[in-house]
Amino acid sequence: MTAPNPPHYAARLNAFKIGAADYWPGKNTVTTADLLSRAATAGLTAADLNYPDHFVQDTPADLSRALAETGMALNGLAMRYYTDPGYKLGAFTHPDAAIRRAAINETKRGLDALGEMGGRLMTLWMGQDGFDYSFQMDYAAAWDHTLEAMAEVADHDPDIDIAVEYKPNEPRAFALMPDAATTLLALKDLGRANTGVTLDFAHVLYADEMPAFAAALVARHSRILGVHLNDGYGKWDNGLMVGAVHPIQTIELLVELQRAGYDGAIYFDTFPDHSGLDPVAEARTNIAVAERLRAVAAGLVDDAALQAAIAAQDAPAAMRIVHRALAA
Numbered sequence: 001m002t003a004p005n006p007p008h009y010a011a012r013l014n015a016f017k018i019g020a021a022d023y024w025p026g027k028n029t030v031t032t033a034d035l036l037s038r039a040a041t042a043g044l045t046a047a048d049l050n051y052p053d054h055f056v057q058d059t060p061a062d063l064s065r066a067l068a069e070t071g072m073a074l075n076g077l078a079m080r081y082y083t084d085p086g087y088k089l090g091a092f093t094h095p096d097a098a099i100r101r102a103a104i105n106e107t108k109r110g111l112d113a114l115g116e117m118g119g120r121l122m123t124l125w126m127g128q129d130g131f132d133y134s135f136q137m138d139y140a141a142a143w144d145h146t147l148e149a150m151a152e153v154a155d156h157d158p159d160i161d162i163a164v165e166y167k168p169n170e171p172r173a174f175a176l177m178p179d180a181a182t183t184l185l186a187l188k189d190l191g192r193a194n195t196g197v198t199l200d201f202a203h204v205l206y207a208d209e210m211p212a213f214a215a216a217l218v219a220r221h222s223r224i225l226g227v228h229l230n231d232g233y234g235k236w237d238n239g240l241m242v243g244a245v246h247p248i249q250t251i252e253l254l255v256e257l258q259r260a261g262y263d264g265a266i267y268f269d270t271f272p273d274h275s276g277l278d279p280v281a282e283a284r285t286n287i288a289v290a291e292r293l294r295a296v297a298a299g300l301v302d303d304a305a306l307q308a309a310i311a312a313q314d315a316p317a318a319m320r321i322v323h324r325a326l327a328a
Contacts, residue, residue, distance in 0.1 A: 001064060006039065006291065007072055007262075007263065007264065007265055007266050007267065008045045008046035008075060008266070008302055009043070009044050009045055009046065009265065009266050009267075009287050009290070010044055010045075010046040010047050010048050010075045010265050010266070010267045010287075011036050011039060011042070011154070011267065011268040011269075011270070011279075011283045012072070012239075012267075012268065012270060012271070013032070013036070013039060013047060013050070013054070014035070014050075015048065015270070015271065015279040015282075015283075016035045016038045016039050016244070016279045016280075017030060017035065018119050018272060018277070018279045019279075020155050020276070020278070021039065022232055026032075028276055031048070031057065031058070032054045032055065032057075032058055032059070032063060032066065032108070033066035033069075035061070035065075036066050036067060036070050036072060037069075037070055038279075039068075039070075039072070039283070040070040040071060040072055040235070040282065042279070042281075042283035042287070043281055043283070043284055043287050044072065044285050044287070045071070045072060045073060046072055046073045046074070046075040046265050046266055047067060047072050047073075047074060047075060048073070048075045048076055048077065048078055048123070049063060049077050049108035050077070050078050050079075050080045050115075051077045051078070051080065051106075051109075051113060052080070052083070052106065052109075053080050053083055054290070055113060057285070060114075060117045061075055061116070062118040063117065064113045064117050064118075067081030067182070068233075071300055073123065074117055074118070074119045075119075075264075075265040076111055076119050076120070076121030076122060076123060076163075076226070076265065077110055077113065077114045077119060077121075077122050077123070078116065078122075078123040078124075078125065078165075078209060079106070079110055079122065079123070079124050079125070080125075080284075081103060081106070081126070081128055082127060082128060082129075082171065084128050085104060086099055087128045088128065088185070088252040088328060090128050090129045090130070091095065091103035091126060091129055091141075091147045091149075091184060092126060092143055092145055092149035092150070093127050093129040093130050093137070093142040093146055093176060093244075095125075095129070099147060100149060100200055101148065103161035104149050104152055104153060105155075107122075107124075107149075107153050108152075108153065108156050108237050110122060111153070111156050111157050111160055111272060112128070112157075112186075114160060114193040115157055115159075116138070119160070120160055120161060121160070121161050121163060121225060121226065121264075122153075122161070122162050122163070123164075123165050123198050124150075124153075124161045124162060124163065124165065124174065125165040125167065125226075126146070126164075127167060127170060127171055127172065127175065127177070128171065128172065129142070129172070129175065129177075129304065130169065130171055130172030130174045130175040130176050131172060131173065131174050131175045131176075132162040132165065132173040132174070132282045133138050133173075137324070139224070140246060141167055142176055143186075145177065146176060146177075146186070147186065147189055147190055150162070150186075150190055150192075151190060151192065152196055154190065154194055155192070156195075157196070158194050160193045160194065160200075161194050161195070161196060161223075161225050162192070162194060162196075163184050163195075163196050163197060163198040163225035163226045163288055164177060164186070164187070164196075164197055165197075165198040165200055165203070165226070165228070166178060166179060166180065166182070166183045166197070166200075166203060166207070167200065167203040167206065167207075167237065168203070168206050168207045170236075170237060174282070176312055178207060179207040180197070180207070180209060180214040180218060181203070181217070182219065183197055184197070184218065184221045187221075187222050188221070188222075195222070196222050196223035196224060196225035197217070197222055197223070197224060197225060197226075198224075198225055198226030198227070198228065199211070199214060199218065199224060199226070199227050199228065199253075200225075200230070200231045200269055201210045201228060201229050201230050201231060201232075201246075201250065201253065202228075202231060202232035202237050202239060202269070203233075203237060203238075205229075205232055205234040205246065205249075206232065206235070206236065206237055208234070208236060210252075211249055211250070211252070211253040212249070212252040212253045212255065212256040213248075215253055215256040215257060215260060216260075219256075219260035224257070224260060224262050224264075225264065225266060225268055226265070226267065227257065227262065227264065227265075227267065227271035228240040228267045228268070229242045229250070229266050229267070229268055229269075229290060230242060230244065230268060230270045231243060231244045231245045231246055231250070233245060238271070238274075239269060239270045239274065240270065240271075240288065241270055241282060241285055242268065242270075242281075242285075242288055242289045242290050242291045242293070243270075243290075243293055245291065247326070248322060248326075250293055251258050251293050251296050251297050254293055254294055254297035255297045255300050255301055257297075258297060258298065258301050259301060261315075266284060266290055268290075270281065270282065270286060292307070296322075296326055296328075299325050299328075300321070300322065304320065305317070305321055306318060306321045306322070309321060
């Protein structure tokens, strides 16, 4: 029972700031290059950088050099609007057209930096684009503003893929794109070939969705451009280690990803910060568990008995097969 060739594994880079004083004694400023160097010791082979956060003190050339020195590949960039208090009422949905324009232009600068580094994936998590109260938002206008902004962003460099990472809420009480169906509806309206979805396991649970079903819908109606593996209790974006709570659902998602032909990186969007865990040990555990669950999934993809059980909706038979594979 073997998994397909190992994907690139990446992780939330800022987690490697944990215990900085002990890891870098006497160092006043921890740089992005420092974080990359520490992340590489965990066995991670790729990195996602945040824009503009990780570029404040470094140029794209600086960061490309840092990646090369650690032997890590660039998976892509992720836009981070939340660091600017001006976006509290939204980035693409802000009521002030000037601020919406600033968000679009910021995203274009991120795309230019990504292109300069040879990257091809930009992830948009639009947590600020939502509302907290009834009668606070003109929903139709906000939807139009978002699609207009995304169209301009997608058209800025058609060679770069734009992935939407949906989440039900936080920081806003309601996100404009809270789930797979709404996100796919937006992408259908957008009609750009270089767009798709990043599936975050904990976000999907938080949206009260079954991860494998969400993946099947995205693969059918758009493209799966990114996968964030983590876990949680479905009430909040816990960012727990892979398989800590939902190992069976994780295996089912991995089976669906193999069937869909997903060959991108696996990004561990986990939060060792919450429990003060050693980020290197946590990342190594995520890699080990992901490898084990991917191997189980590989053995189940073409399992005829499992397919027969699924076809008959015979849940007891399916569970016996999956648990037997997991215990092997």
